[in-house]
Amino acid sequence: MATTRFSPCSSSSTNFSPSSSSFKNQAKLFSRFISVPGKSDFSIWVSHIHSRIRAKKHFRLKSSNGHPLNAVFLQDGSARNHLPKDHVELQRKEGSSIPVSEAEKLESTLSITVVGASGDLAKKKIFPALFALFYEDWLPENFTVFGYARSKLTDEELRNMISQTLTCRIDKRENCEDKMDQFLKRCFYQAGQYNSEEHFLELDKKLKEKEAGKLSNRLFYLSIPPNIFVDVVRCASLRASSVNGWTRVIVEKPFGRDSESSGELTRSLKQYLAEDQIFRIDHYLGKELVENLSVLRFSNLVFEPLWSRNYIRNVQLIFSEDFGTEGRGGYFDNYGIIRDIMQNHLLQILALFAMETPVSLDAEDIRNEKVKVLRSTKPLQLEDVIVGQYKGHSKGGKSYPAYTDDPTVPKDSLTPTFAAAALFINNARWDGVPFLMKAGKALHTKRAEIRVQFRHVPGNLYKRNFGTDLDKATNELVLRVQPDEAIYLKINNKVPGLGMRLDRSDLNLLYRARYTREIPDAYERLLLDAIEGERRLFIRSDELDAAWALFTPLLKELEEKKIIPELYPYGSRGPVGAYYLAAKHNVRWGDLSSDIHE
Numbered sequence: 001m002a003t004t005r006f007s008p009c010s011s012s013s014t015n016f017s018p019s020s021s022s023f024k025n026q027a028k029l030f031s032r033f034i035s036v037p038g039k040s041d042f043s044i045w046v047s048h049i050h051s052r053i054r055a056k057k058h059f060r061l062k063s064s065n066g067h068p069l070n071a072v073f074l075q076d077g078s079a080r081n082h083l084p085k086d087h088v089e090l091q092r093k094e095g096s097s098i099p100v101s102e103a104e105k106l107e108s109t110l111s112i113t114v115v116g117a118s119g120d121l122a123k124k125k126i127f128p129a130l131f132a133l134f135y136e137d138w139l140p141e142n143f144t145v146f147g148y149a150r151s152k153l154t155d156e157e158l159r160n161m162i163s164q165t166l167t168c169r170i171d172k173r174e175n176c177e178d179k180m181d182q183f184l185k186r187c188f189y190q191a192g193q194y195n196s197e198e199h200f201l202e203l204d205k206k207l208k209e210k211e212a213g214k215l216s217n218r219l220f221y222l223s224i225p226p227n228i229f230v231d232v233v234r235c236a237s238l239r240a241s242s243v244n245g246w247t248r249v250i251v252e253k254p255f256g257r258d259s260e261s262s263g264e265l266t267r268s269l270k271q272y273l274a275e276d277q278i279f280r281i282d283h284y285l286g287k288e289l290v291e292n293l294s295v296l297r298f299s300n301l302v303f304e305p306l307w308s309r310n311y312i313r314n315v316q317l318i319f320s321e322d323f324g325t326e327g328r329g330g331y332f333d334n335y336g337i338i339r340d341i342m343q344n345h346l347l348q349i350l351a352l353f354a355m356e357t358p359v360s361l362d363a364e365d366i367r368n369e370k371v372k373v374l375r376s377t378k379p380l381q382l383e384d385v386i387v388g389q390y391k392g393h394s395k396g397g398k399s400y401p402a403y404t405d406d407p408t409v410p411k412d413s414l415t416p417t418f419a420a421a422a423l424f425i426n427n428a429r430w431d432g433v434p435f436l437m438k439a440g441k442a443l444h445t446k447r448a449e450i451r452v453q454f455r456h457v458p459g460n461l462y463k464r465n466f467g468t469d470l471d472k473a474t475n476e477l478v479l480r481v482q483p484d485e486a487i488y489l490k491i492n493n494k495v496p497g498l499g500m501r502l503d504r505s506d507l508n509l510l511y512r513a514r515y516t517r518e519i520p521d522a523y524e525r526l527l528l529d530a531i532e533g534e535r536r537l538f539i540r541s542d543e544l545d546a547a548w549a550l551f552t553p554l555l556k557e558l559e560e561k562k563i564i565p566e567l568y569p570y571g572s573r574g575p576v577g578a579y580y581l582a583a584k585h586n587v588r589w590g591d592l593s594s595d596i597h598e
């Protein structure tokens with residue numbers, strides 16, 4: 001396991017006085033990795049750094065392999081030949097982890113262009129996340145946000161639009177209105193077509209005006225439908241790339257519909273971008289509890305030794321939403337729940353959960369391990385899956401629509417809005433352990449969780465005190481990703497009193513009770529990582545290939561055989577087929593038991 005350490009940095013020009021921007025940046029980076037409850041991260045850092053300053057040395061955050069923690073490692077070192085030369089130089093410089101000097105940092109600018117700025121995701125998630133980062137002082141001194149879309153908007157109209165969704169949410173934010181005004185003043189708009197190099201050249205001119213000759217770093221966020229990804233990447237890379245700093249592109253899912261289309265998309269993007277410029281986002285990787293999965297496992301002795309087929313009976317990855325595809329039916333019908341949730345969000349969690357210990361916390365080491373797990377997993381077959389679709393339902397005088405009531409969905413659509421699947425990882429650690437996934441829309445609750453059910457205690461002395469159902473008496477570790485983040489472990493406990501009766505109790509870590517700090521939105525973490533060049537939480541192209549290889553044969557078979565999904569009422573617990581699938585593997589879904597922890 002990698003350890004974070006502070007080691008002497010050769011750059012004698014580094015200004016490490018507590019008021020310097022270098023100091024603040026390092027402090028921020030430090031506080032993202034280490035947190036000691038009860039004592040502010042900053043105060044720990046301050047005392048630490050003061051002692052270092054006294055020793056008259058300069059320090060830089062490093063991982064155990066000696067590279068900066070946010071250093072970049074090229075998996076595919078083939079930087080394109082036709083990128084502007086100085087641009088390639090900078091990519092190489094970044095790739096080889098040569099630090100950018102402090103002078104460069106101070107004089108550099110960051111431009112974030114949200115392509116598809118008029119859309120749902122941009123308004124709901126991206127602009128609010130950027131504002132939250134600005135409010136918390138995570139963005140660099142010189143930054144500008146540009147919205148780009150076809151809609152004709154002025155800067156003022158963009159500001160009005162995004163001000164509707166910016167919130168002052170974090171712990172009774174002080175001066176929030178002022179901060180919001182300051183942020184909005186940094187936001188600008190450029191209307192243009194997605195396939196027009198000329199329009200991107202106009203964007204480039206505006207970016208240059210704001211950059212005022214400083215070293216420019218540019219981040220493009222593609223918040224647009226996938227059919228125009230390549231057009232935008234072509235125009236942006238040819239006409240609006242940075243000439244002296246880095247250019248990175250965040251790409252939203254879906255990354256294709258199957259192995260073939262995903263491979264095609266990757267090849268097209270790589271005509272214009274090097275792999276290390278592409279940040280494929282899976283926002284579940286930015287969720288607090290998903291990030292914590294590795295911390296829990298690798299930094300607690302009580303868990304890692306149990307993390308194998310010897311002690312774990314099954315693992316369950318569960319996603320449910322209590323609303324349908326309302327408003328997104330057009331998109332959804334072309335993808336379905338398996339592509340929308342399982343192939344990406346749940347599979348990413350599975351890979352993180354099941355991977356071997358990475359050599360270090362570096363992005364490439366972690367992603368190497370994830371790829372290995374995915375490649376060891378057996379591709380899904382029809383018999384490993386059940387699919388469902390929600391139907392209309394009336395409850396308490398209120399009626400809820402069927403999936404096919406959506407005017408953008410064909411009446412005879414067979415697209416699954418629910419699926420359950422059993423996956424198996426064919427390696428020494430996980431041989432024979434079912435990894436069950438369940439994902440559905442229009443169910444009775446909104447929830448995402450990871451459930452780990454452990455084996456029976458062999459020869460349990462207290463067997464007869466459990467009553468008849470031994471299954472219910474096994475330990476279960478639950479990581480509730482959302483809502484109301486929590487980690488709890490179900491244990492057997494003696495009910496206080498003179499007799500010997502056991503019950504099921506929870507060792508419970510409820511985040512809202514333990515931590516006062518509000519949990520940042522996944523998009524905040526991921527945007528910040530992309531800005532810092534940290535790729536750990538983004539999907540590498542070989543990971544993506546391995547993920548599609550598991551699901552593509554199944555998806556083809558479902559479509560070719562026109563498998564009819566089992567109907568389930570809107571607001572229910574989903575199709576009964578999911579129980580049978582679990583029972584076939586001797587598993588009981590943890591979210592259905594009566595003792596769900598609230």
Ligand SMILES: NC(=O)C1=CN([C@@H]2O[C@H](COP(=O)(O)OP(=O)(O)OC[C@H]3O[C@@H](n4cnc5c(N)ncnc54)[C@H](OP(=O)(O)O)[C@@H]3O)[C@@H](O)[C@H]2O)C=CC1
Pocket residue numbers: 116117118119120121122149150151194222223224225226228252253254331
């Ligand atoms: N919304 C969400 O919750 C999530 C979305 N995503 C992904 O993020 C991306 C953006 O999602 P979302 O904001 O919902 O998408 P939208 O449908 O809202 O599209 C974003 C913008 O793209 C432009 N646009 C829409 N359709 C077309 C078209 N057919 N041709 C050209 N331009 C078009 C529109 O801008 P204009 O007309 O002004 O040019 C629109 O405002 C998608 O890839 C989506 O799959 C991923 C996870 C969640």
Ligand SMILES: O=C1O[C@H](COP(=O)(O)O)[C@@H](O)[C@H](O)[C@H]1O
Pocket residue numbers: 283321340341448
């Ligand atoms: O990627 C997607 O995720 C959302 C659920 O995200 P969450 O953070 O709100 O849990 C889902 O509604 C959408 O269908 C899917 O495309």
